Amino acid sequence: MSREQYQVPTGSGSPTIGTGSFSAPTARDYTGDVGGVMYYMCGDCAVRVPLEKGAPIRCQKCGARVLYKERTKRMVQFEAR
């Protein structure tokens, strides 16, 4: 069972530090106000909840406080064994 290696996601709006030719991949800057929106699934009503940094972890529709992470959008490869 092989999963492709994890790569730090680089959102379009996130600024990168160090633009030199040989720079280690930098951690994503979460302080940026653009592209900081992450989507979650409500544990109660299954609605897609957009959350910004610092926002209370709560479903805007039903008020439930259990939110789930979405599945990766990337292709994952498995051996059928």
Place this chain on the structure above:
Amino acid sequence: MPHKPPTKEELERRKIVGIRDETITDVSCSDFPGHYPGEDHSWDIDAFRRGFSVEFHQNDRFEASFSLIGCDASIANAFRRIMIADIPTLAIENVFINNNTSVIQDEVLAHRLGLIPFQGGHEGLHKFLKWWRKPTDEAQMNNSYYDFNTVSLKLEVQCEHNDKAAAGETDPTKLYHHAHVYARDIEFCPVGRQDRYFSGADAIAPVNPDILIAKLRPGQEISLSMHMHKGVGSDHAKFSPVATASYRLMPVIDITRPILGDDAEKFARCFPRGVIELEKVTKKEAGQKGSGYEGHAGELKAVVADPMRDTVSRECLRHDEFKDKVKLGRRRDHFIYLVESTGQWESDAIFIEAVAHLKKRALDLEKQVKNMVR
């Protein structure tokens, strides 16, 4: 004292494995040089040809039953093992999952997909398709897939509410579209020359279209593509062309003293149906002195009708009235095969392929031995 050649009965007796109530006798064969003084048992192709025969009992697409008579257990077992582990088939090897929001986990789903048996045009499967070797260099992976070593499939299913469902409906398959994902939902995507070999009735498709792969609920989705490659059962059971390939030895039931009347009926019930039949004792038999039938004309006697159907349960040996009237055994050189195909090969073709495979291996070995002694 000059050596007497063995009688026909003696030769028959040597072939029988004895089955007693709690022991098995004469397990090993004895027809090898030096075992019987004065007899030549060296292996001889002509003697083998004279004694060997093949007999088919059943030959269907998914199941074949046949007997090899007059060959050694080592050969019979080699054929069985080759059928299970060395005859190549095509199976799903890699699964590329774009989305899977069903309750079944990605790796379990991939494993389930791998085990689905597929069928297709025989010429394409056995002649056109070649092996795929995983490149040692991971970067070369994408350059290793060709139309002659990879078959591409995809599975795209989304579950939605069925607006036309009747009010109060509780059956998920009627309440939703695609609540069940079946093997028939898998789509074959031909590339290159594959169109020529796998089109129409010859298309790559699951042998059993009703295999349930996963269950979905509205909003859930499975979206994936798959690569099939050729492989052998010794690598993974999903590549085995047989659901099972097995053999058993021919049962022998020898009624040494007459079993008559109610005993005969009880005796017949000790065996599976059809093994023992009841016949009337004829006047001629009853008139014969020392036959054991004297004065029993018209009574029922037990006769062996079809020993092949016997499971050799030894039930008859548990009853004292039969204990010294019957001898059970198996023929050491009569192998009854049962080959169950998963559908990619014809069941009889699997055995023929196994014979060809053993022959090829023997020739390879001969070549190497010749090189060794050179």
